[in-house]
Every structure is written in C-alpha cells, then in structure tokens.
Amino acid sequence: MKRLLACVVFTCVGSVASLGQVRHADGTPLTDMVSQAVSMASELEATRIWAGYGLTRTMPSNTHFGWHGHDGATLGSLLRPQGSDAEQGGDAEFAIRDAARRALSDAQNVGTLVTKEFGVLFRIDVGETGPEAIDEVRLVTFDATPGLDGLPLLWLGSRSQDASLDFLLGLDSTTHGTVREDLVGAIGSHDAPAGVIPFLARLVESDPEEDVRETAGQWLAARVADAMGLQRPGRRTDAEEIRRSALYALTNSDTADATGLLLRVLETSDDSSLKRAALMQLAHVDDGGGLPALVQLAREYGR
Known part of the structure; x- marks a missing residue:
C-alpha cells in the first residue's frame, strides 16, 4: 500500500475562479477517493466537493450526457485547459460557439459510432465518512457541461472498465435511495x-x-x-x-x-x-x- 500511495502525484490546475479548483491525483486508488476528497475539501474549507475519474467506450457521436451549469464549461475543458480563459470555456461567447460546433457535428454524423471519454463523478459531503459521504453520482461526457456549481474537483485520471466496475459494484451495498439509482446507472454505462x-x-x-x-x-x-x-x-x-x-x-x-x-x-x-x-x-x-x-x-x- 505504501508503494502504491507513493506513486500518487498531486498537481493543482488553475482554472477560472468561478469554476472552483481542479486537482489531479492520477494513481490514487479508487478506494481512497472519498478520504482524499475530504482532505482536499478541508484544505480548501469547502463543505462539499466533487471527485471522479474517466472512462472510454464506443457510443454514437451525437451522445452527450451532462448537467446544466452557470459557467458553460465542458468537463474536458476543465480537465485540460489550454490558452486563455475564453478557450477554457469560462467565456460565455466561447461556450456558445463551442456548443454550436458540437450541434453541427452531431447533425452531420448522426448514428456514427466513435470512442468517447466520459467521467464518473461523485459529489461528497465532507460532514460524512466513507461511502455514506457520497450524495450524488453523475455521468458526464467530456464534451458536455458537468454542472459542478463552483465546487472543487478531485480528478483521479483515466481507469479501465474492469477497475471501475469492481469499484462501483463494491459501493452498491453501501448506498441507498437516489444515490443507489445513480450508481446503478453508472454501472449500466459500462461496456x-x-x-x-x-x-x-x-x-x-x-x-x-x-x-x-x-x-x-x-x-x-x-x-x-x-x-x-x-x-x-x-x-x-x-x-x-x-x-x-x-x-x-x-x-x-x-x-x-x-x-x-x-x-x-x-x-x-x-x-x-x-x-x-x-x-x-x-x-x-x-x-x-x-x-x-x-x-x-x-x-x-x-x-
């Protein structure tokens, strides 16, 4: 375990202030996600935080799943910022142009199967411990908005389908209500x-x-x-x-x-x-x- 934890590298990524802080923790075991997220939230004096990781799978090119957010930034632009704030998706005009480009591409490629990246995101309540701290689970394609509402994000990098499935199946017996419904959907999304x-x-x-x-x-x-x-x-x-x-x-x-x-x-x-x-x-x-x-x-x- 010490060897595994030793390979964890934290890198703070600056982003538009209204979007909250994104911190990369590639190599963190998925089973340590909640404790690492709570630690980051405490450091930032936040009462809630998002944590998540990425998967890839084949899906129609016009498939997008995400959530409304006041910022309009896609998950991909938050995780891989380039250039100016506008290019990161923080600028409203850029967000509109980007959405228009995606809509045009969708119209031209309806039904075409492509490999796409998406994130499995967990909202964590710092006042709880263990899996009970998870109060929402979301699936968000990298080309859609995650709707994080300014909360910080701990990103654990890309994972294999098998590793993700093992982790989520292990959570099934510890969640209840709408969180469990969300979790079942996350499990069902796997190829x-x-x-x-x-x-x-x-x-x-x-x-x-x-x-x-x-x-x-x-x-x-x-x-x-x-x-x-x-x-x-x-x-x-x-x-x-x-x-x-x-x-x-x-x-x-x-x-x-x-x-x-x-x-x-x-x-x-x-x-x-x-x-x-x-x-x-x-x-x-x-x-x-x-x-x-x-x-x-x-x-x-x-x-």
Whole structure:
C-alpha cells in the first residue's frame, strides 16, 4: 500500500475562479477517493466537493450526457485547459460557439459510432465518512457541461472498465435511495456485458426498491441490445419515424399483449434500429411481461 500511495502525484490546475479548483491525483486508488476528497475539501474549507475519474467506450457521436451549469464549461475543458480563459470555456461567447460546433457535428454524423471519454463523478459531503459521504453520482461526457456549481474537483485520471466496475459494484451495498439509482446507472454505462448484464438482471428480478428495478431495467435493455448487435438509431426516414412512433404508442396503450407484440418485432423485423426500439420498450410496458422477457434475453446474451 505504501508503494502504491507513493506513486500518487498531486498537481493543482488553475482554472477560472468561478469554476472552483481542479486537482489531479492520477494513481490514487479508487478506494481512497472519498478520504482524499475530504482532505482536499478541508484544505480548501469547502463543505462539499466533487471527485471522479474517466472512462472510454464506443457510443454514437451525437451522445452527450451532462448537467446544466452557470459557467458553460465542458468537463474536458476543465480537465485540460489550454490558452486563455475564453478557450477554457469560462467565456460565455466561447461556450456558445463551442456548443454550436458540437450541434453541427452531431447533425452531420448522426448514428456514427466513435470512442468517447466520459467521467464518473461523485459529489461528497465532507460532514460524512466513507461511502455514506457520497450524495450524488453523475455521468458526464467530456464534451458536455458537468454542472459542478463552483465546487472543487478531485480528478483521479483515466481507469479501465474492469477497475471501475469492481469499484462501483463494491459501493452498491453501501448506498441507498437516489444515490443507489445513480450508481446503478453508472454501472449500466459500462461496456462489459459479462459483468454488467447479470448484475442488472438480478436487480430487475429481485431488488426491493421499485425505482432501482426501473432504472436497472432501462440500462439492461440498452446493454442487451448492444450484446445482440442492434444498431442505435441514426438519421431516420419519415417511414422509420412513423414505425417507431406507432410502436411506442401501441405499447403504451391498453393493449393486453404489448410484450408479445414487441417480441414479434424482435423475431421478425429486418430493421435493426426498430428491433432495438422494441427491445428498449420491454423495460416500460405495463402488462407484466416486459421485464421477465427482458431478463430471459439477458440470460441468453449476457454471457
């Protein structure tokens, strides 16, 4: 442990004052994240602090997940500042231009799969200790705003999917309520079917919290769709949009066998995007058969 801790290097990165301080701690064990964050917060006399690390995975180029922030700076610009304050994202005009560039790129590359970086962020309450100190978990792509609201950030660098998954699964039994829902979503975001799909399927089948079961079902549908090789929707024709809308309306009506209809789409359609939409709808139908059918597919494709 001493050897492991010895390789931790702290580097303060100056940023726009309103964004709070960012400190890099590449090499810090994930299990030490909370204690290191509390130490940094105490040093800065802050009552709350964010801590997090980075992952990469394949996703559509127009996928962005983030949070509204008053500053408009992306997570990537906070972690890798270059040039002037405006170039760091602190300038409102720069933030608007940057958002416009991303929107144009999205419109030109709908559905194109790329490798993107995203952060797993934890808000930590300094008044608590251990995992109980975590009061929110967020996923933020590097090209989106994290909405840190001026709180400092301890950044632990990039981690592998396996290391991240082991850490998050270890937190599952120590979190509750909305924090656990956030955590389930973070686990579901990983590109590791053999570890993620069985975990989510168990939650869907037996977790006592309804909100956790619902969250797990939504992420399970996405991961099973990936495992089945069902493409994400790209630029749709009018006919494709009509079919998807009809599928959604049908499965959200009082139709007695919505699950059966969705399964028939999965079995007979030659439209990969429509089949993915049908699979995603299994997590939402109210006829009592959607989630069991989804779990059955998870057993088949989650190995």
